[in-house]
Amino acid sequence: xCKSYYNGSSEEIILEKETQDIKHTQLTAEAHLNKLLAFAxxxxxxxxxxxxxxxxxxxxxxxxxxGKAIDDFNLEDLSSGFLLHPFQxxxxxxxxxxxxxxxxxxxxxENKRSNQSHSLEWQKSPSDEIExxxxxxxxxxxxTLLEKGLNNKSTLASDYIAMVEKxxxxxxxxxxxKVVPSKIKNIESKNDINLGQAFINACEKYPNAFVNLTYSxxxxxxxxxxxxxxxxxxxxxxxKTMALAGTQAKSEKSIAETTWTQKEIEExxxxxxxxxxxxxxxxxxxxxxxxxxxxxAGNLLHLKTTFKVHTESVNFPELGSVxxxxxxxxxxxxxxxxxxxxxxxTNEEKHNRSYFSGFLGPVHMDxxxxxxxxLRCCQINNQSVTFYAGAGITEDSKAEKEWEETxxxxxxxxxxxxxx
Numbered sequence: 001x002c003k004s005y006y007n008g009s010s011e012e013i014i015l016e017k018e019t020q021d022i023k024h025t026q027l028t029a030e031a032h033l034n035k036l037l038a039f040a041x042x043x044x045x046x047x048x049x050x051x052x053x054x055x056x057x058x059x060x061x062x063x064x065x066x067g068k069a070i071d072d073f074n075l076e077d078l079s080s081g082f083l084l085h086p087f088q089x090x091x092x093x094x095x096x097x098x099x100x101x102x103x104x105x106x107x108x109x110e111n112k113r114s115n116q117s118h119s120l121e122w123q124k125s126p127s128d129e130i131e132x133x134x135x136x137x138x139x140x141x142x143x144t145l146l147e148k149g150l151n152n153k154s155t156l157a158s159d160y161i162a163m164v165e166k167x168x169x170x171x172x173x174x175x176x177x178k179v180v181p182s183k184i185k186n187i188e189s190k191n192d193i194n195l196g197q198a199f200i201n202a203c204e205k206y207p208n209a210f211v212n213l214t215y216s217x218x219x220x221x222x223x224x225x226x227x228x229x230x231x232x233x234x235x236x237x238x239x240k241t242m243a244l245a246g247t248q249a250k251s252e253k254s255i256a257e258t259t260w261t262q263k264e265i266e267e268x269x270x271x272x273x274x275x276x277x278x279x280x281x282x283x284x285x286x287x288x289x290x291x292x293x294x295x296x297a298g299n300l301l302h303l304k305t306t307f308k309v310h311t312e313s314v315n316f317p318e319l320g321s322v323x324x325x326x327x328x329x330x331x332x333x334x335x336x337x338x339x340x341x342x343x344x345x346t347n348e349e350k351h352n353r354s355y356f357s358g359f360l361g362p363v364h365m366d367x368x369x370x371x372x373x374x375l376r377c378c379q380i381n382n383q384s385v386t387f388y389a390g391a392g393i394t395e396d397s398k399a400e401k402e403w404e405e406t407x408x409x410x411x412x413x414x415x416x417x418x419x420x
Contacts, residue, residue: 029105030199030200033213036049036060038137038142039134039137042137044066045062046062046067046097046216046217046219047062047097047214049199050362053209058203059104061082062101063097063099063216066217067095067219068096068098069094070095075320075363079096079099079364080099080364082214082363084360085360087355088329092352096363100124101130102124103121105121143191146382147381148382152386153184154183154184154186155184160403163181164399164402165399168393168397176335176337177335178270179335179341180333180334181345181393182351182389182390183351184386185387185410187387189380189385189417189418193385195223199213202416206225206297208296208297209225209227209298209376210229210370211225212361212372219355221379224374224377225413226377227297227298228242228244229241230327230373231369231370232370233368235367235368238309239309240309241323242307243268243272243331244268244302244304244373246260246392248300248301249299250298255295255296255301260303263396271331271332272289273336278323278326282326284316289307290307292305329342329357333390353388355377356374356388357374357388377413378413378417385414387410390406
């Protein structure tokens with residue numbers, strides 16, 4: 001086994017064997033992540049790199065078999081690993097990555113010098129043979145092997161505005177109370193994105209987000225920084241979920257001075273009511289409700305209410321599985337009532353959401369399953385990157401303003417990847 005130490009140069013690190021006096025030239029911190037991506041691609045493995053909100057540890061999980069596509073699941077029955085669930089399962093599969101190899105890098109958030117040294121620590125070590133293959137992976141990730149995303153034409157502002165206006169009219173006719181139309185923004189790339197550096201930059205810029213980078217042949221290459229927990233389930237202890245809605249750009253004012261419009265307050269109330277209604281369906285009345293309060297996600301502000309259940313006291317060990325099925329897709333990404341809102345989106349949106357507005361995250365890692373709504377995300381293709389964003393529509397929405405909100409949301413990652 002080995003530990004790799006970054007010496008701070010832009011060219012190399014030194015890898016020191018614990019049992020042999022052997023040194024190997026390696027890569028910089030960000031390029032080390034690119035090496036793992038290249039290894040996963042070349043050996044048909046599945047890879048998840050993630051950083052939990054307000055954590056200093058960068059987690060790495062690899063499934064050498066490439067991940068397993070599953071039709072359905074109970075959370076309690078899954079083995080330790082990483083889960084990706086699409087918005088709808090008709091076109092994309094639920095995929096589970098087994099935690100076959102686990103490693104972490106402890107990022108020192110108090111010292112952000114670019115030449116800071118870090119060590120890569122194996123938490124669940126690969127075999128000597130696989131470790132040597134990882135060490136000897138010298139080529140970069142090959143973006144040309146990804147799909148070109150030819151069907152991912154950017155949503156026109158006129159089309160999105162027309163869809164929003166149609167949604168507002170249906171809300172006024174009381175066919176539903178809220179709906180969340182989404183769009184895509186496709187930006188050409190030169191296949192020279194430094195994903196390792198983008199990941200580290202996102203960790204520094206969005207400390208409150210779930211930063212994630214996943215790859216498998218089954219799911220493609222996805223990058224995200226989600227602000228929204230779907231469920232947090234600590235086995236035998238507690239269950240958490242949240243209602244997150246309302247969006248505005250961060251101003252120079254303090255968060256405590258933030259004011260919200262009636263439309264935004266109403267939108268957040270719908271999402272909170274949706275969560276409470278899910279609790280009512282299973283006759284669960286014993287929960288803590290905290291909020292709503294204003295929270296920051298990068299350069300955006302949202303309203304958030306947190307719900308917590310002490311699972312041991314309510315004697316409901318399978319609450320995580322039950323609530324997953326009730327919550328997804330949530331009011332925050334679909335609308336309410338769920339069925340008519342979902343029918344509207346299915347008929348009106350011209351793109352496949354794929355894993356956008358689905359959910360993803362680690363399951364049963366140290367007894368904790370932490371799944372996030374897949375927001376502020378993009379799919380990286382051959383010669384392009386497809387960004388996804390949506391906006392919650394109520395009766396008081398203004399179509400042009402909703403388009404501007406989706407533009408702000410796309411910039412969360414496009415600024416990281418392209419600097420635009």
